[in-house]
Amino acid sequence: NAGVTQTPKFQVLKTGQSMTLQCAQDMNHEYMSWYRQDPGMGLRLIHYSVGAGITDQGEVPNGYNVSRSTTEDFPLRLLSAAPSQTSVYFCASSYSPGTPSQETQYFGPGTRLLVL
Amino acid sequence: GDSVTQMEGPVTLSEEAFLTINCTYTATGYPSLFWYVQYPGEGLQLLLKATKADDKGSNKGFEATYRKETTSFHLEKGSVQVSDSAVYFCALKLAGGYQKVTFGIGTKLQVIP
Numbered sequence: 001n002a003g004v005t006q007t008p009k010f011q012v013l014k015t016g017q018s019m020t021l022q023c024a025q026d027m028n029h030e031y032m033s034w035y036r037q038d039p040g041m042g043l044r045l046i047h048y049s050v051g052a053g054i055t056d057q058g059e060v061p062n063g064y065n066v067s068r069s070t071t072e073d074f075p076l077r078l079l080s081a082a083p084s085q086t087s088v089y090f091c092a093s094s095y096s097p098g099t100p101s102q103e104t105q106y107f108g109p110g111t112r113l114l115v116l
Numbered sequence: 117g118d119s120v121t122q123m124e125g126p127v128t129l130s131e132e133a134f135l136t137i138n139c140t141y142t143a144t145g146y147p148s149l150f151w152y153v154q155y156p157g158e159g160l161q162l163l164l165k166a167t168k169a170d171d172k173g174s175n176k177g178f179e180a181t182y183r184k185e186t187t188s189f190h191l192e193k194g195s196v197q198v199s200d201s202a203v204y205f206c207a208l209k210l211a212g213g214y215q216k217v218t219f220g221i222g223t224k225l226q227v228i229p
Binding site: 004033040043103107 | 220
């Protein structure tokens with residue numbers, strides 16, 4: 001199993017550009033999440049999904065869109081990049097309730113984004 | 117709301133020293149508690165967890181005990197190694213359905229030879 005994969009690893013954008021951060025998992029997890037990591041702030045939840053076709057907002061959703069057309073994929077879209085979106089982005093997945101390891105999150109390696 | 121408090125560091129220790137990283141929490145319900153570790157350039161990975169009061173999670177020589185009376189989950193290791201240098205995140209999650217994982221800010225540990 002590859003686990004949780006993310007692409008690209010690093011991206012530079014200009015203000016106003018759009019892009020999609022890709023995330024895929026091969027563990028058949030129902031739950032998937034996007035976080036951003038900023039110094040002194042830990043990880044903050046952007047959006048999450050509890051299954052294909054179902055998404056919801058986290059703590060800091062503004063400026064980001066998500067969709068979940070398949071169990072495996074959960075892309076994050078930046079609509080019009082701003083310098084405040086410079087961050088490291090992590091995708092995570094976890095099992096659904098009722099499974100022994102339901103509470104453990106599995107993280108991808110991250111995407112480092114710089115917005116100029 | 118729910119929150120996790122830990123020092124940001126960095127914590128600098130010599131090899132074979134004793135490690136304690138404090139973690140306290142506030143939660144509206146009865147959470148499960150976690151320590152995640154992030155090595156340089158990588159994503160977070162689960163180090164250990166505890167799901168009820170007085171449970172002790174352990175892994176790779178690290179331990180943490182769920183203390184409901186003090187709302188704490190301090191991470192300890194008896195003898196650290198250079199390879200333990202990383203950022204350590206304390207986290208909590210409430211039970212039931214999709215529940216947001218609340219992370220602390222992370223504590224950077226530097227172990228010097």
